[in-house]
Amino acid sequence: MAGRSARRWVAAVPQQVRHLGAIFALLVAGLVGARQVLVPKTFGERGHYRAAAVDSIVAQEIGYAGHAACETCHPDIADKKGQSYHRGVACEVCHGPQAAHVLAPMDHKPPAPRERAYCPLCHGYNPSRPTGFPQIDPVLHNPVRPCISCHDPHDPTPPHPPESCAACHGEIARTKAISYHAELPCTQCHAVDRRHSVSPRQQRPSKPTTREFCGRCHAQDADSPPEIPRVDLASHGPGYVCWQCHYPHHPEAR
Amino acid sequence: MAGELPTTDEATQDSGAAPGRRAFVTACGALAVTTLLVELGTDLEAEEQAEGPERYDPREHYYGMGIDIDKCIGCGRCVEACKAENDVPRDAHSFRTWVERYVIHADGETAVDSPSGGIEGFPEPTGEAGVLRTFFVPKLCNHCANPPCVQVCPVGATFTTEDGVVLVDEEYCIGCRYCIQACPYGARFLHPTRRTAQKCTFCYHRVVRGLVPACVEVCPTGARIFGEVHRRSSPLERFRRFNEIQVLKPHLNTDPKVFYANLDGQVR
Numbered sequence: 001m002a003g004r005s006a007r008r009w010v011a012a013v014p015q016q017v018r019h020l021g022a023i024f025a026l027l028v029a030g031l032v033g034a035r036q037v038l039v040p041k042t043f044g045e046r047g048h049y050r051a052a053a054v055d056s057i058v059a060q061e062i063g064y065a066g067h068a069a070c071e072t073c074h075p076d077i078a079d080k081k082g083q084s085y086h087r088g089v090a091c092e093v094c095h096g097p098q099a100a101h102v103l104a105p106m107d108h109k110p111p112a113p114r115e116r117a118y119c120p121l122c123h124g125y126n127p128s129r130p131t132g133f134p135q136i137d138p139v140l141h142n143p144v145r146p147c148i149s150c151h152d153p154h155d156p157t158p159p160h161p162p163e164s165c166a167a168c169h170g171e172i173a174r175t176k177a178i179s180y181h182a183e184l185p186c187t188q189c190h191a192v193d194r195r196h197s198v199s200p201r202q203q204r205p206s207k208p209t210t211r212e213f214c215g216r217c218h219a220q221d222a223d224s225p226p227e228i229p230r231v232d233l234a235s236h237g238p239g240y241v242c243w244q245c246h247y248p249h250h251p252e253a254r
Numbered sequence: 255m256a257g258e259l260p261t262t263d264e265a266t267q268d269s270g271a272a273p274g275r276r277a278f279v280t281a282c283g284a285l286a287v288t289t290l291l292v293e294l295g296t297d298l299e300a301e302e303q304a305e306g307p308e309r310y311d312p313r314e315h316y317y318g319m320g321i322d323i324d325k326c327i328g329c330g331r332c333v334e335a336c337k338a339e340n341d342v343p344r345d346a347h348s349f350r351t352w353v354e355r356y357v358i359h360a361d362g363e364t365a366v367d368s369p370s371g372g373i374e375g376f377p378e379p380t381g382e383a384g385v386l387r388t389f390f391v392p393k394l395c396n397h398c399a400n401p402p403c404v405q406v407c408p409v410g411a412t413f414t415t416e417d418g419v420v421l422v423d424e425e426y427c428i429g430c431r432y433c434i435q436a437c438p439y440g441a442r443f444l445h446p447t448r449r450t451a452q453k454c455t456f457c458y459h460r461v462v463r464g465l466v467p468a469c470v471e472v473c474p475t476g477a478r479i480f481g482e483v484h485r486r487s488s489p490l491e492r493f494r495r496f497n498e499i500q501v502l503k504p505h506l507n508t509d510p511k512v513f514y515a516n517l518d519g520q521v522r
Binding site for chain 2: 096
């Protein structure tokens with residue numbers, strides 16, 4: 001009954017409207033079909049993107065297990081390292097990505113860099129490094145010997161304190177060596193506490209604080225060899241300590 | 255038979271269009287209900303899929319990174335870790351993160367270099383004039399809150415997730431390089447063999463598992479800090495409280511989420 005009446009109702013609609021309706025219905029069906037085919041399956045679930053793409057990115061395997069995973073099995077090394085200067089250095093910095101070792105400890109052994117070239121990646125002298133970061137000149141600092149023959153990487157404080165200032169302050173030593181102040185020992189101007197060689201940042205050496213300090217050699221009336229350049233302390237740059245303008249380790253007046 | 259037909263026709267016409275309209279409305283209703291059911295079905299399916307074992311909800315997080323220039327020693331361990339973790343090609347053009355060295359000479363000239371992204375360290379700076387100051391700047395995708403790279407993608411293959419990470423859909427990327435052009439920080443590159451755009455993902459696969467990005471994990475001096483923006487208990491917010499913070503190219507209004515402390519004015 002319903003089918004028959006529907007057929008009658010369709011027959012009552014003018015033919016041109018029926019044709020237009022058919023075209024319209026085809027267009028809509030085409031659009032819907034095209035959307036079904038073209039729009040990716042999970043598009044728009046979480047935003048204007050394919051949610052499955054996030055899932056495939058999340059599925060990527062991890063390489064670095066994280067230091068917490070190392071510390072659960074190696075608490076002795078973690079304790080030792082935790083009290084040393086290397087406490088902030090994660091295990092996988094030197095030992096490489098070790099997620100595989102965490103899953104199968106016997107099948108994957110972590111490598112340990114022992115060659116001399118590795119440590120200078122961080123500790124080789126480079127002027128761009130922040131002031132105070134411990135750096136050595138790999139050419140001058142105990143040449144050829146591997147770093148681990150003196151320094152334990154898990155507790156890298158040297159077994160005996162450095163004997164010369166140049167061991168740590170190589171750049172200053174080399175600059176001073178070609179300057180007019182080459183003959184002066186560091187202690188001429190810096191009062192250095194004995195503990196500075198063990199705890200360099202807790203016990204900092206002093207610097208000259210007065211103009212008269214430099215004046216002991218460079219004042220007009222100083223009791224010093226005549227070839228030393230003299231200045232009139234009263235008129236030459238008053239108000240400044242000398243090293244605020246002159247670099248004492250290479251004291252050419254620029 | 256032939257004689258009967260017109261009478262029924264007339265009868266229907268007499269009773270008006272009511273039964274026809276009813277049939278039409280019924281059909282419409284049935285169609286609507288079917289569509290609704292189909293929609294509901296797909297929604298349920300999606301919810302089942304989202305309930306993974308970790309139950310990570312991206313809506314509860316919003317990530318950023320802090321970088322302390324005064325702590326960076328330019329050792330390049332972050333670059334190495336990024337390449338190892340994410341299988342980034344080891345050529346001179348493919349970096350998800352890299353370290354730049356700035357050398358400001360006494361005559362005012364600024365030189366920037368990044369040999370192999372800093373992965374093998376840096377040679378001593380050269381230059382006629384003396385060095386006024388010099389430092390390292392680690393760089394990576396800034397995961398902008400207003401990212402130009404996402405705007406220009408013609409196929410919608412790059413996007414921002416709900417937790418604020420800009421990612422690339424490798425399956426739909428057509429490798430047209432518009433995003434590489436659009437990024438003002440040079441943080442994207444074309445993968446030499448896959449021919450798709452690649453970039454830093456904040457190690458999204460690690461972050462959803464509760465780990466920090468590989469570069470943050472291996473930074474020996476703690477120059478990189480990873481955490482959530484605007485959550486007080488996050489290490490990143492602590493970093494932002496205790497330092498004077500700048501971002502790269504703030505005039506572009508990209509609203510970066512990589513925050514630099516002690517950044518020199520020469521850095522671009």
